[in-house]
Amino acid sequence: MDSKSLSAEEADEIICKHVLHSDRSLQAAGLHAAFLKAAEGFRILFEAEHQMAEELKRRERKKG
Structure with a gap:
């Protein structure tokens, strides 16, 4: 073997x-995707909550 050859242990390492x-890269990518899904879920919930609040305001104005 010449000096540039790797031993089996070095190759395994x-x-x-x-x-x-x-x-680890795949895990990080999966975690990133999970965070993106969670962020999208929170955005949808926030948007729905905002729409419900607007609807309640409209109903209160109609009553008043």
């Missing part, structure tokens, strides 16, 4: 680091 990094 590099592969494991790459797989771990890829797994």
Whole structure:
């Protein structure tokens, strides 16, 4: 073997680091997607709450 060849242990270590990094990247992407979904859900809830408040104001004005 020349000085540029990797031992089996070194190759395994590099592969494991790459797989771990890829797994963490996928987890981060999944977490990011979950946060985006949650943010969209909160936006929808906020919008619905705002619409309900506006409707209540309109009803109060009609009564008054």
